[in-house]
Amino acid sequence: MADREYAYYSGCSLEGTAVEYDISVRRVMEALGIRLSEPEDWSCCGSTPAHTVDHLLAAALAARNLTIIEKMGFNTVITPCPSCMMAFKKAHHRMKEDIRFKDEVNSLLDEPYNLNVQSKSALQIIIEDIGLEKVKERVTHVMPDLKVAPYYGCILNRPPEIAQFDDPENPLSMDKIFTAIGVEVCDFAFKVECCGAAYGVPKRDMVNELTYKILSMAVDCGANCVAVACPLCQQNLDLRQQQVNIRKNTSFNIPVLYFSQIMGLAYGYSPEEMVIDKLVVNPDSLISSRITLSQWNEMKAREAEASKAKKKEKKNIEKIEEET
Amino acid sequence: MDAINLTIIDRNFIELVKKESGENPYLCYQCGNCTAGCPYTTFFDYPVSQIMRLLQTGQKDIILNSRAIWVCATCETCTTRCPCQIDVAHIMDTLRIIARRENRVSEKDIKLFYDEFLSSMAKYGRIYELGLLLGYNIKSGHIMTDADLGPKVLTKGKIHFLPKKIKGRDKVSKIFERFKDRTRRDGR
Ligand code: SF4
Ligand code: SF4
Numbered sequence: 001m002a003d004r005e006y007a008y009y010s011g012c013s014l015e016g017t018a019v020e021y022d023i024s025v026r027r028v029m030e031a032l033g034i035r036l037s038e039p040e041d042w043s044c045c046g047s048t049p050a051h052t053v054d055h056l057l058a059a060a061l062a063a064r065n066l067t068i069i070e071k072m073g074f075n076t077v078i079t080p081c082p083s084c085m086m087a088f089k090k091a092h093h094r095m096k097e098d099i100r101f102k103d104e105v106n107s108l109l110d111e112p113y114n115l116n117v118q119s120k121s122a123l124q125i126i127i128e129d130i131g132l133e134k135v136k137e138r139v140t141h142v143m144p145d146l147k148v149a150p151y152y153g154c155i156l157n158r159p160p161e162i163a164q165f166d167d168p169e170n171p172l173s174m175d176k177i178f179t180a181i182g183v184e185v186c187d188f189a190f191k192v193e194c195c196g197a198a199y200g201v202p203k204r205d206m207v208n209e210l211t212y213k214i215l216s217m218a219v220d221c222g223a224n225c226v227a228v229a230c231p232l233c234q235q236n237l238d239l240r241q242q243q244v245n246i247r248k249n250t251s252f253n254i255p256v257l258y259f260s261q262i263m264g265l266a267y268g269y270s271p272e273e274m275v276i277d278k279l280v281v282n283p284d285s286l287i288s289s290r291i292t293l294s295q296w297n298e299m300k301a302r303e304a305e306a307s308k309a310k311k312k313e314k315k316n317i318e319k320i321e322e323e324t
Numbered sequence: 325m326d327a328i329n330l331t332i333i334d335r336n337f338i339e340l341v342k343k344e345s346g347e348n349p350y351l352c353y354q355c356g357n358c359t360a361g362c363p364y365t366t367f368f369d370y371p372v373s374q375i376m377r378l379l380q381t382g383q384k385d386i387i388l389n390s391r392a393i394w395v396c397a398t399c400e401t402c403t404t405r406c407p408c409q410i411d412v413a414h415i416m417d418t419l420r421i422i423a424r425r426e427n428r429v430s431e432k433d434i435k436l437f438y439d440e441f442l443s444s445m446a447k448y449g450r451i452y453e454l455g456l457l458l459g460y461n462i463k464s465g466h467i468m469t470d471a472d473l474g475p476k477v478l479t480k481g482k483i484h485f486l487p488k489k490i491k492g493r494d495k496v497s498k499i500f501e502r503f504k505d506r507t508r509r510d511g512r
Contacts, residue, residue: 012451041492043449048398049438050445052420055344057503061445064499098346108502110495154363154399159411168404194363194399202433203395206367 004129007074007117008036009065011084012044017239018081018231020275024260025080025122027274031138031267032130036078039068045087048197055094059101060108062091067113080122080260082156082230088119089162121156122260123173123229124165136180140268142296145289148262149188149223150174151214153195153233168192174227174259181266186223190214195236208244211236215244215252225255225286227262234258238280255283265290333382341379345418351408352376358402358412368392372402372412379415388423394431396420446500449493 014022046061095102106112196207238256402412
């Protein structure tokens with residue numbers, strides 16, 4: 001049974017190139033007792049392109065969706081895509097700060113937005129509303145081979161006055177979740193570097209340069225996969241990894257998974273249910289060693305037993321040596 | 325940076341940026357923190373801290389013709405790190421909007437990509453990724469952009485061949501129309 005219910009705005013990317021993010025977030029939320037309600041007939045948030053035209057237009061395109069959510073009676077919407085989340089947060093923030101701006105935005109809309117909706121990332125909901133205790137409780141499987149570089153990207157937690165969650169320079173929400181579900185986290189220095197965002201198409205060389213740096217740092221810190229919370233980060237690091245290899249003469253082959261896919265695997269969902277096959281760089285070799293928590297605990301108990309026996313034996317030998 | 329003629333200070337421009345961004349560029353004391361963190365600075369013609377200085381001295385033409393304001397990805401690093409709490413990224417955003425309005429676009433491909441995005445949005449209410457890419461490729465003349473990714477994207481079934489049209493797409497296009505009417509009325 002669902003403990004809580006939220007509005008859920010997937011956004012255009014999650015309907016297309018990032019469908020595995022959408023499916024894995026929905027399943028993980030369900031596993032955590034969260035019911036999601038999709039706003040009817042939502043439209044694109046406007047993303048980056050709208051705010052190159054005008055602040056007013058950008059806010060209005062975002063606010064149309066907030067109005068729909070408000071009318072559904074929700075005061076929180078989960079937005080897994082950081083671009084959508086920022087578009088919503090900025091529209092809300094600016095309308096709240098400036099009454100005249102609010103009126104102007106509303107004059108572009110069929111129905112006004114009355115400032116009653118908070119947009120939050122799935123990570124924020126998991127940390128603040130669900131809590132790490134429950135995140136841990138739900139674990140059924142262990143993936144001993146995963147070494148994750150947690151990559152947050154540039155706008156998930158910034159600017160801090162608008163994001164209102166986690167640390168803008170050293171965010172820890174993903175780190176904490178992975179630690180709670182027993183996945184090894186690497187000390188990754190480029191958590192908030194920018195991946196090239198929406199420039200993949202018009203400025204591909206630039207994006208390849210930026211992702212080259214991020215992938216290099218991930219490998220250097222000992223990670224064998226990268227975890228992300230943004231469809232653009234995922235695309236630039238995964239789909240364009242081969243472009244980087246050609247351009248920079250490298251041989252990166254490092255899988256880039258959504259954090260929600262990793263959580264789902266720890267919660268016992270199959271790789272098919274987490275739509276792992278949509279990833280370009282194949283993570284199968286890392287997740288095929290997945291075992292159940294009870295198998296893992298048995299293994300750990302046996303190991304502990306063995307090391308105890310070894311210690312005892314060593315003590316006995318020492319004793320005998322002393323006596324002779 | 326080339327020598328700048330400080331006898332030509334466009335004060336109206338400074339006021340306009342102040343008004344439209346709600347930020348005060350005079351608070352900047354040129355510490356360079358924004359530039360130090362800007363991941364795009366190697367691709368800029370003027371680093372962001374220099375854009376700030378140019379703004380303080382009213383150098384409208386240099387700023388609006390710059391590549392920097394189009395290449396800036398609104399990654400918010402500068403805003404996060406500015407010790408004077410200036411929303412630098414928002415100023416960059418505002419400068420780009422003004423440049424677009426005055427039809428000064430140093431990075432035609434970036435603008436074209438944005439325009440294709442918005443026209444997809446006005447038409448369908450949501451973004452139709454394949455149509456967006458094809459439209460961009462044809463209009464930019466870079467027909468082969470990302471053609472190497474084609475097989476990967478197609479075999480993964482990641483892209484839809486038909487746009488998803490929402491019921492309320494007329495409502496979305498109405499937002500665009502009302503916005504256009506409004507700018508016409510304001511004589512922009
Ligand atoms: S927002 Fe723009 S100017 Fe500021 S750091 Fe990012 S890319 Fe550079
Ligand atoms: S960080 Fe702020 S004060 Fe320092 S140069 Fe940049 S805008 Fe000016």
